[in-house]
Amino acid sequence: MIVRILGEGQLRVDDSASADLNSLDTVLEKAVNAGDEASFRTALNALLDRVRALGTPLAADALEPSDLILPRADAGLDEVRTMMTDEGYIPG
Amino acid sequence: MSVMRRVSMIFKAKANKALDRMEDPRETLDYSYQRQLEMLTQVRRGVADVATSRKRVELQMNSLRQNQNKLEGQAKQALGAGREDLAREALSRKAALQSQLTDLQNQYHSLQADEEKLTVASQRLQAKVEAFRMQKETIKATYTAAEAQSRIGEAVSGISEEMGDVGMAVQRAQDKTAQMQARAGAIDELMASGALDDITGPPRDDIQAELDSVRAGGSIELELQRLKGELGAGSTPAIEGGANSSDGARPAAADRPQAGDGS
Numbered sequence: 001m002i003v004r005i006l007g008e009g010q011l012r013v014d015d016s017a018s019a020d021l022n023s024l025d026t027v028l029e030k031a032v033n034a035g036d037e038a039s040f041r042t043a044l045n046a047l048l049d050r051v052r053a054l055g056t057p058l059a060a061d062a063l064e065p066s067d068l069i070l071p072r073a074d075a076g077l078d079e080v081r082t083m084m085t086d087e088g089y090i091p092g
Numbered sequence: 093m094s095v096m097r098r099v100s101m102i103f104k105a106k107a108n109k110a111l112d113r114m115e116d117p118r119e120t121l122d123y124s125y126q127r128q129l130e131m132l133t134q135v136r137r138g139v140a141d142v143a144t145s146r147k148r149v150e151l152q153m154n155s156l157r158q159n160q161n162k163l164e165g166q167a168k169q170a171l172g173a174g175r176e177d178l179a180r181e182a183l184s185r186k187a188a189l190q191s192q193l194t195d196l197q198n199q200y201h202s203l204q205a206d207e208e209k210l211t212v213a214s215q216r217l218q219a220k221v222e223a224f225r226m227q228k229e230t231i232k233a234t235y236t237a238a239e240a241q242s243r244i245g246e247a248v249s250g251i252s253e254e255m256g257d258v259g260m261a262v263q264r265a266q267d268k269t270a271q272m273q274a275r276a277g278a279i280d281e282l283m284a285s286g287a288l289d290d291i292t293g294p295p296r297d298d299i300q301a302e303l304d305s306v307r308a309g310g311s312i313e314l315e316l317q318r319l320k321g322e323l324g325a326g327s328t329p330a331i332e333g334g335a336n337s338s339d340g341a342r343p344a345a346a347d348r349p350q351a352g353d354g355s
Contacts (some may be wrong), residue, residue: 006099008218024095032095038221047096060219063227063250067132069100072261084098 002064003051007072010062011055021068024050032080040077048073117241121228124248128221135214138262138273142210145269146203148276149196149281156193166299173306179278182299192279199272206265213258224251 001018004010013021024047031040048070048080071080163186169180224247231243 004253004257007213007261007324010261021096022094025094028095041145057168063220063247065104065253066100068096069103069253070096071099076177080095083102084095 001059003055003068003070004066005048005051005070006020006075009060010058010064010066011051012058013051013055016055017050020054021047021050031078032084035077037077040080044071044075044080045073054086103256106252106256108249116237116243118232118237120244120248121231121240122346124251125225125228128217128224128251128255131258132214132217132221133332135210135217135258135262139210139214140267141204141269142207142265145272145276146200146207149200149203149272152276153193153196153200156196157191157342160189160193163189163299166303170299170306172189173303173310175303175306178299178302178306185299198277199212203269203272206268210261210265217254217258220251220254238244 001013001015002010003013003021023088024043028040029049031043051070071083075083163182167179167182169185170176170182227247231240231247235243
């Protein structure tokens with residue numbers, strides 16, 4: 001599958017990593033819902049680090065849509081919450 | 093709902109909206125390509141804006157550093173003149189500038205990082221736009237409208253996702269740059285209005301003024317000493333030697349020219 005980390009680009013990650021990423025994503029989701037900045041930061045970094053470690057970057061001229069899209073590493077808690085609720089936030 | 097899936101869905105919804113807009117899917121290609129070129133221009137402008145902002149912060153840092161060096165020089169002068177109080181004042185002002193300088197340094201590094209990220213993003217977008225252009229021509233030349241539909245979907249959603257990503261990065265950098273410009277403008281204004289002069293500006297530099305007066309005071313003292321010395325040594329011959337005896341420091345010699353004049 002193809003995963004995009006916003007601000008960094010796309011990576012190809014083996015489908016077998018799905019369960020692993022999902023469990024990290026669940027931790028992240030809980031932190032976002034709880035509004036806990038510290039655990040949000042830790043969870044986001046853990047998820048992004050795992051994707052970076054498992055993935056291989058796609059060529060710059062690849063035109064493939066991503067299966068999963070992740071917030072940028074320095075995204076704030078509010079920013080991620082806005083991103084999840086407000087479609088107007090994303091231009092294009 | 094999961095963060096990954098929710099964010100992904102929003103991006104997909106955007107891409108689908110772009111696809112649904114056109115009657116003939118091949119028109120979607122041209123429309124999307126136009127948007128891509130616009131986005132490329134926008135990203136390049138974003139990079140230039142960030143660079144301008146970074147240079148401005150750099151200039152302000154230089155000017156703060158110059159002021160710090162000047163204050164240090166003044167502290168040395170003050171110490172040399174035995175004015176530890178003035179030296180202390182100069183050094184405390186130098187320290188006050190340091191917090192502003194640290195703030196600017198942080199801004200500088202942050203802008204530098206943004207500039208690098210946006211530059212990479214703009215190169216990536218450019219590569220994708222070029223790939224899209226080639227694919228677009230192939231699809232238009234080779235496929236009927238119906239066949240094109242499925243071919244177009246992937247290319248358009250792939251690039252519209254990239255544009256969404258880059259668009260957010262540009263927006264973010266522009267917001268941040270605008271904030272920093274406002275702060276930089278505030279510092280410039282303060283400097284221009286003279287409000288910071290007490291700390292930094294040469295026009296009302298009281299430390300320099302006092303150092304100058306210390307130095308001037310020193311030379312006045314020296315001159316006074318010299319004059320006193322001259323007066324003290326030459327008082328007797330000046331009275332004896334008459335009005336035109338200018339070298340009356342040595343009474344014995346003063347008599348001889350007078351004697352010569354007389355013969």
